[in-house]
Amino acid sequence: MKVRDFKWLFGKNSEFWPTNMKTGMWAWVGHRLTGLVLVAYVFLHLSFLSTASVGDDGASFNDLMATTSQPLFVAMDFLLVIVVIYHAMNGLRVVLFDLGLGIRRQKLVFWVCMAVAAVLIVGGLWAIWDLIFVSSGGA
Amino acid sequence: MPEQKISTSKVAGTWAWAFQRLSAVLLIVFLAIHIYADHFMDLDEHTGDDPLITFEGVSLRLDQLFYIVVDYGMLSMVLFHGLNGLRTVMFDFDMFAKRKKLVDVGLWVVGLATLVWGIIILLPFITGSGG
Numbered sequence: 001m002k003v004r005d006f007k008w009l010f011g012k013n014s015e016f017w018p019t020n021m022k023t024g025m026w027a028w029v030g031h032r033l034t035g036l037v038l039v040a041y042v043f044l045h046l047s048f049l050s051t052a053s054v055g056d057d058g059a060s061f062n063d064l065m066a067t068t069s070q071p072l073f074v075a076m077d078f079l080l081v082i083v084v085i086y087h088a089m090n091g092l093r094v095v096l097f098d099l100g101l102g103i104r105r106q107k108l109v110f111w112v113c114m115a116v117a118a119v120l121i122v123g124g125l126w127a128i129w130d131l132i133f134v135s136s137g138g139a
Numbered sequence: 140m141p142e143q144k145i146s147t148s149k150v151a152g153t154w155a156w157a158f159q160r161l162s163a164v165l166l167i168v169f170l171a172i173h174i175y176a177d178h179f180m181d182l183d184e185h186t187g188d189d190p191l192i193t194f195e196g197v198s199l200r201l202d203q204l205f206y207i208v209v210d211y212g213m214l215s216m217v218l219f220h221g222l223n224g225l226r227t228v229m230f231d232f233d234m235f236a237k238r239k240k241l242v243d244v245g246l247w248v249v250g251l252a253t254l255v256w257g258i259i260i261l262l263p264f265i266t267g268s269g270g
Contacts, residue, residue: 032228039221050260057195065192091163
């Protein structure tokens, strides 16, 4: 594997070079990147849950939850909220197109989906705000 | 684009494509319930700086068949959707597209093993006895 094998990905003439990308391409790249992040998160999530099998009556799990309810971790949860909502709303757009809906107005559909995503993300921030900025954490 | 000799959509297959969409829609529903139940439902009763999520709290929720179905349903859908998505990304690269059988078998093994692992790690919550 040589560096030039990746020119299609990083080269200035590549369709992934930022100035060469249009809305749909950004959406597609974003979908893949968030998707990969979420696959990694699922395994992290399961490994956290597996602590319930260690210690008496979920003591290890409760300790871990006390740590992860600290503001820094909750702030990271908010990043997860952004990633999930983007992936879900852009995914909804993909499903709509596959059903033959909205293809002719694909840019509009993208921005409507992103507007809904923005509203949901702001709602998420509102719900999570106190846990990041007011609570001193569960420790 | 990668210099594709093999078309990604042909390698990935129609069934995988259809189930990716189906699992996507189901995941939105499951996720909404999962997040609501875990983070919002008991928020009114939450006081002070106690952790929102405790072993006892999750156990209490997983006493109900509904939430067991939601969580295990979500586990199976998320594993399919995530690993099948990863498969689609991999098939955009010739080095993986050329080894379709190996990739498919590998991802099925990872998926099924993780499914079994996921089923097992939720059992302490369902039976209400950790450790």
